[in-house]
Amino acid sequence: MFLFRKKVEMPNAADALPGRPTPLHTAERHFVNGNPLKGPYPEGIETVVLGLGCFWGAERRFWQVPEGVFVTAVGYAGGYTPNPTYEEVCTGRTGHNEVVLVAFDPAVLPLDALLRIFFESHNPTQGMRQGNDVGTQYRSGIYTNGPEQARIAKGVRSAYAEALRARRYADVTTEIVPLGPFYFAEEYHQQYLAKNPGGYCGLGGTGVSCPVGVDVPA
Template sequence: MALFDKLDLARMLGPLPDRAAPVAHGARHFVNGQPLDPPFPVGTEDVFFGMGCFWGAERKFWQAGDGVHVTAVGYAGGTTRNATYEDVCTGRTGHAEVVRVVYFPAALSFDSLLKLFWESHDPTQGMRQGNDVGTQYRSAIYTTTPAQRAAAEASRAAYQRVLTDAGYGAITTQIAPAPPFFYAEAYHQQYLAKNPGGYCGLGGTGVACPAGPLGA
């Protein structure tokens, strides 16, 4: 089904109802053994990145360095509480597939996470990422502090300039305060560590994101 047909059908049918209980998502990170659920250590912050299929996206961030405390995948930005993967794939929940990144800002700067985000996918594709098509594959940054949001918006402007120079169109990335986050099913968590030969559709533009404070 074409993307616009699917979007039109989703709009016609309306949002899916909430589910009463969250899906079982497991207790600990498969790679580093840290608890997936809060409370998280004092001194950490979290942020949520949507950049296409969350399998490859999560791997990018758990490999980002010792400053990352834990990562987890789930759904955010939609209307259906406790949505399942099957629910999200209908396009009727409004959710994006996202990675929760819990990190220590004293050890790993937010600007470095933003650089990894921008360079690891194509943020100009709208409701898709490569061959993955649908609302859940949109590009998004859901922030948890005003400073994060300001940095994200500044880096978007900086990256737009270099993308434009390289012949790309407008960035479609949504930047907004973090909405409710719903963990994805246990088999999605750290999927590419459990299945090293698994599918990863992640691919960047090859255009470097400007480095420095706030992407300047």
């Protein structure tokens, strides 16, 4: 029970693993579409970072969006440990979430429509878990770039929370915070399910439609 509790409680900064000063090696280009993971991105492209459970299936959900997504990459955000490894994140002692960086064209795929896909693709009421995946690294989170992204994200969260309450779901636990350091995950995690089509995917939604961004097809 003690070990389980440690997995679902955020560590303090003072107790987090020390990490390392240099970034981990990762891929240069997206395995599916060939675009650069770290940029430079074309003019007009924005980025947002999203946590919705195991990042393998989460990333595939976004690179499969028909239009508007330039590139995706998996990584770690929302914690304390600099340049953490996957194994360190899984201990629950870094504070990081498994996340997907989505570089998108808001003229084609507005942020509210992107967040509709985000909310409908997982259960944002489960706290520090998604389905059978338990731990702080599986929490629901939106890590924003600037106040306008935060405003839109909070509006979509509020609308979806109301839709979920009408279906007797618990309160939404999705955290919305400014993006701090984002660390790209190791190369083998990038586009993992394209390289390993039979690999694990725990992604699953509630079946409740999000009433925001419905004019853009997912």
